[in-house]
Amino acid sequence: MSESPDEYCTRELRSADPDRWLTALFAPDARRPGLHALYAFNAEIARAREAVSQPMIGQIRLQWWREAWEGIWENRPRNHPVVRALHAHCQRLDRGNVFALIDARETDMEEKPPADMNALLEYAEASSAPLMQLAAQQLGAALPPDIARDAGIAYALIGLLRATPHLATQHRVMLPANVLGAHGLMPEDVYQRENHASLAAAMSEIAEEAGRRLRAARSGHVTREALPALLPTTLAGLHLSALTRLHFDVTAAENVVTPLRRQMALLWASLRGRF
Template identity: 75%
Template structure:
């Protein structure tokens, strides 16, 4: 039996972005297919760079998604399971937020790391905060801009720290060149080395910024209806603690945050109505 677009989105999201897949399970049954479609779309554009051999091809993939959304809004969806799911559930989502997410991924096509922390925060906000707003909208709610901004930056920075070894293996670095330089490192030093005290210190500086944004987000009240959209921030806090406890040894930190631990953290956040 051929799987439906909704089934495809859930299967793919569970495979490539298990954290967001897990948070989507806390959405109401009627809203979950649309939320999974939004997250599946995000995973498609987030993987545009690593799925291709040349940055220019990645840019073509991003343009494909811009045109795909034009077709969704015009009622002429392309024959792609994620596009069909988006057409079925997400045609009324904010266009500016969608296009901001796609545009943010242009940064992934560059071979140079962000210059400084400000540039990294700008990328983190553009690639994550609109997604939280879109997820909340899909749930029939809205988030205060500062809440989405701070939570989005915290989640994205945490994700970049977790992805550091994976990106380094591809000879890509997303840690700011200025932060690395302050700790005696060049970006290319990350290609062939294990985590040492200098790299751990640079990562700790970024983790501190993520923690500050997460605390700022948690000072604000989240509408109950929008809580599933904010649950990724719960997992960001969990991963930040594990990274610090394991001195930014990413493999050890990932192993420590077992699936059951994630599930229990999300369940507790859902029960108390706060991320």
């Protein structure tokens, strides 16, 4: 028996983005296939850069997704399992947020790191906050823009810290150039994994900003209906605590945040109604 588009999205999401797959388990059963489709789409555009040999080809992939969404809204979906699942469940999603997510991934095609913290924050917000808004919409809930912005920035910054070693293997750095420079570092030092103490100090600045954004997001009120859209931030908070405690040894921090810890944190957040 062939795999359905919904089954494909679930399988792909569980492999590509296990944290969001786990948080979707806390959504109502009827809403879960739509969340899986939305998150599978996000995984597709998030890996557009590393899936190709040249940035220009990555840009072509992003344009393919823009056109695919136009087809979804015009009831002529392309023959791709994620597109077909999106057509079945996500036709009414806000166009502005969908295209904002795709546009944000244009930054991934650039060779240089962000120039400064402001540039990094702009990227973090654009690549994450619209997804939380879309997830809330898929859940039939409203999410205050300021909470989506702060939670999205926090989630993205923590994700970039976690991804620093992986990106370095591709000679990519997403830490701001001026922050690296303030600690005597060049992007090449990150590639070569030298000066760990200086790199940890640079990462600490990003972590402090992520922590501020996380606290700001948590200070607001979110309905129970919208809560699953923000549960990825609960897991990001676990990772931030582990990274800080272990002086930004990313591998050690990943080992500390076990599947059981993730599950228990999400269960507790769901019971409390707070992320």
